[in-house]
Structure formats: structure tokens, C-alpha cells
Amino acid sequence: MDCSVAQCLEVVGEWWSMLIIRDAFLGVTKFEDFHRRLGISRNILQQRLTKLVDEGVLLRRPYSEHPPRDDYRLSAKGRDLWPVLTAMRQWGDKYAAPSGPPVVLVHTSCGQETTAVFMCDKCGERLDLHDSTVKECAGRAKSPYSVIFRESTSERV
Amino acid sequence: MDCSVAQCLEVVGEWWSMLIIRDAFLGVTKFEDFHRRLGISRNILQQRLTKLVDEGVLLRRPYSEHPPRDDYRLSAKGRDLWPVLTAMRQWGDKYAAPSGPPVVLVHTSCGQETTAVFMCDKCGERLDLHDSTVKECAGRAKSPYSVIFRESTSERV
Numbered sequence: 001m002d003c004s005v006a007q008c009l010e011v012v013g014e015w016w017s018m019l020i021i022r023d024a025f026l027g028v029t030k031f032e033d034f035h036r037r038l039g040i041s042r043n044i045l046q047q048r049l050t051k052l053v054d055e056g057v058l059l060r061r062p063y064s065e066h067p068p069r070d071d072y073r074l075s076a077k078g079r080d081l082w083p084v085l086t087a088m089r090q091w092g093d094k095y096a097a098p099s100g101p102p103v104v105l106v107h108t109s110c111g112q113e114t115t116a117v118f119m120c121d122k123c124g125e126r127l128d129l130h131d132s133t134v135k136e137c138a139g140r141a142k143s144p145y146s147v148i149f150r151e152s153t154s155e156r157v
Numbered sequence: 158m159d160c161s162v163a164q165c166l167e168v169v170g171e172w173w174s175m176l177i178i179r180d181a182f183l184g185v186t187k188f189e190d191f192h193r194r195l196g197i198s199r200n201i202l203q204q205r206l207t208k209l210v211d212e213g214v215l216l217r218r219p220y221s222e223h224p225p226r227d228d229y230r231l232s233a234k235g236r237d238l239w240p241v242l243t244a245m246r247q248w249g250d251k252y253a254a255p256s257g258p259p260v261v262l263v264h265t266s267c268g269q270e271t272t273a274v275f276m277c278d279k280c281g282e283r284l285d286l287h288d289s290t291v292k293e294c295a296g297r298a299k300s301p302y303s304v305i306f307r308e309s310t311s312e313r314v
Contacts, residue, residue, distance in 0.1 A: 002259050004249025005179050005242060011253070015170050022162050025286075077252055082286040083244040083275060085162060091241055092161025095213075095234055096168070102159050103291040110280035113292070118240060119276040119283075123267035126276075129182075129239040134260040135270070 011055045012081065016040055016048050018088070021074070021081055024058065029071040057081070086116050168212045169238065173197055173205050175245070178231070178238055181215065186228040214238070243273050 001007075012018055019038055028034055035045055049072055052058040057078040060070045074081075086105070093101040107114040120127040158164075169175055176195055185191055192202055206229055209215040214235040217227045231238075243262070250258035264271040277284040 002256075003176075003179070004246045004254050004258060006176060007249040007253030008245040009172055009175060013170075013172050013175070015166055018166055018170070019160075019163060022160070026291075079286055080248055080251065084241065084248055086275065087240040087244045088165040089161045091237055092164040094237065096164030097161050099159075101161060101294060103293050106290050106292050107277040107279065107282075107284055108288045108290060109282060110277060112277070112279040114277045114279050114284065114289075116275040116284050117278045118243065118273040120264040120267060120269070120271045121274045122264065122269040122271050125264075125266060127264055127271065127273050129236055131265045132271075133263050133265060134183075135263050136260050137258060 008084070011052075011057060012084070014048060014051075016044065017052060018085065020045075020048055020052065021057065021078065022085055024072065024074045024078065025082065025085065029073055031070070031072075034072075052078070083116075090115060165241070168209075168214060169241070171205060171208075173201065174209060175242065177202075177205055177209065178214065178235065179242055181229065181231045181235065182239065182242065186230055188227070188229075191229075209235070240273075247272060 012021065016038065020034060023034055023037055028037065031045070031049070034049070035042060038045065049058065049060075053060045053072070055077075056075055058072045059075050060072055063069055063071045089103075104113045105116065106112070118127045119125060169178065173195065177191060180191055180194055185194065188202070188206070191206070192199060195202065206215065206217075210217045210229070212234075213232055215229045216232050217229055220226055220228045246260075261270045262273065263269070275284045276282060
């Protein structure tokens with residue numbers, strides 16, 4: 001499917017994958033630590049880790065020869081999932097954390113507890129749903145967006 | 158699990174759910190249109206739509222009495238998934254769109270093609286992984302973050 005959302009889901013769309021990535025951001029590297037924290041079967045965990053390594057999101061590296069042991073760390077591609085994870089966490093904080101957010105984000109530069117909001121990388125001003133549109137790229141007539149754009153060129157995303 | 162990422166996945170973590178939400182942002186409202194665009198079985202589509210309605214992400218509303226027909230629109234809770242969707246799309250654009258992004262985001266205010274980047278809602282400056290930390294909230298000793306914070310209070314997320 002010629003859609004970047006679908007492509008992202010292909011890589012991280014299995015339920016446990018994003019929680020593995022969450023833990024990797026928190027500094028978890030070892031199979032036994034992922035296993036203990038996530039409470040899933042060793043089999044499923046190994047499958048998910050292997051897929052994330054195959055996709056280049058995690059890097060597998062031996063840290064012990066006797067016994068042979070690997071650890072798992074985020075690659076640059078994996079670290080680039082931080083906005084996805086942060087956006088998911090903030091949505092969960094707002095709608096599914098009746099006792100309040102388990103953690104808060106602190107902006108190191110200014111030292112304040114913060115919420116990450118989107119800004120436009122061109123003009124530096126706030127960017128949100130109501131102040132943006134999507135435009136189909138030329139020559140991409142088979143994207144899932146095409147039908148929409150043929151129906152109306154001013155649909156908002 | 159006392160984790161807002163997990164809570165978000167509980168609601169939108171099934172593969173098709175985020176693509177239904179993507180299409181809802183594009184203005185798709187009718188069962189038949191979702192069905193035609195996504196190409197999944199009517200049964201699975203109905204299950205996913207019903208779950209999203211039950212979770213308050215979509216609103217179901219009758220638009221025809223004869224025959225009886227409902228449409229589906231994003232609630233405020235659903236529209237608040239825009240940053241999640243946008244972050245996923247941008248990651249997919251970067252890592253899984255070899256022919257280039259199918260669509261580009263345009264910032265209406267400034268009129269330019271843009272990438273959404275995070276800023277701190279307190280100081281207005283750029284916010285990223287390397288300039289932020291997470292801090293556990295008081296009294297939340299059972300969150301998945303607790304073990305990490307006991308091991309090291311300076312882990313970066």
C-alpha cells in the first residue's frame with residue numbers, strides 16, 4: 001500500500017513492538033529484562049525483537065561470549081520513532097490515564113515539565129490539524145489518497 | 158498496564174484501526190467507502206469500526222432511514238490522534254517511501270510544504286529526544302517506568 005502510515009504500521013504495528021521500543025528508549029537492552037518487564041512469552045518476544053532487528057529499528061550486538069548473549073539497542077531509524085512514541089504517550093495521558101500520567105516529559109534546555117506540540121519546520125509557528133492540509137505529490141495516482149483528492153482537493157487531514 | 162503508550166495501543170493498536178482513522182481524517186465517513194478503500198473483510202471492518210465507536214474515537218450517526226445507514230466521523234478524542242498519525246506518516250516517508258512521500262503536509266498559515274517537528278509548549282523552542290528526559294510522577298511506583306527509575310534516575314527517553 002503506497003501509504004507511509006501503512007508502511008510504519010508494517011514495521012511497528014504489532015502490539016508488542018511499540019512497547020519493546022518504549023523500553024529500548026528507557027534503556028532496556030537485554031532479552032531477560034524485556035521479558036521480565038513485558039511479561040510476554042519468550043517465543044513472541046524473540047520474534048518481535050528479530051523483526052525489529054531485520055527492519056533496522058534495533059541493532060543486535062554480542063555482549064558476552066560465554067555464554068553467548070546479545071543485547072538490543074535502537075538504531076537511528078529506531079530513535080526516529082521518538083515522535084510516534086511521544087505522541088502516543090501524550091494521547092494516552094489525556095484520554096486513558098485516570099490517575100494522571102505515570103511520567104512527565106521535561107525539556108532539558110528550559111528545565112520545565114512540558115507537552116510536545118507540533119510546529120512547522122519552515123516558519124516555526126504552531127502547526128495543527130486545523131491549520132494544515134495534505135497535498136498529493138505529482139505522479140502518485142495510486143496512493144490511497146488519490147480517490148479523496150479526485151473527490152475534493154480541499155479535504156483536510 | 159499503567160503506561161499511556163500501552164493505553165493508546167489498546168485503543169488504536171490493531172493494524173486496521175489506524176488506517177480507518179487515517180481515512181476518517183481524509184473525509185471518509187461511510188462503511189462502503191472504508192470497505193472499498195481498505196480492502197478488508199466486511200466483518201473485520203465492522204468489528205474495528207464498532208470498537209472505535211465504543212472507545213469514543215469515532216461517532217456513529219444515522220444518515221439514512223430507508224435503508225437504515227450510519228456514518229462515522231472522528232470525535233474530538235479521535236481528532237486528537239492527528240499527532241500520532243502525522244508522526245507515523247513522517248517516519249514512513251523517511252524510511253519506507255522509496256519513490257518519495259505520497260503526500261506532503263502544507264501549513265495553511267504560512268503556505269509552505271512542511272514537516273511537523275516537536276516544540277516545547279512552555280518555552281516554544283525545539284524539543285527532541287536528546288533534549289528531554291522523563292520524570293516519574295510521585296506515587297506511581299507500579300508503572301513500567303519504576304524499575305528503570307530505580308536503576309537510574311537519568312535515563313533518557
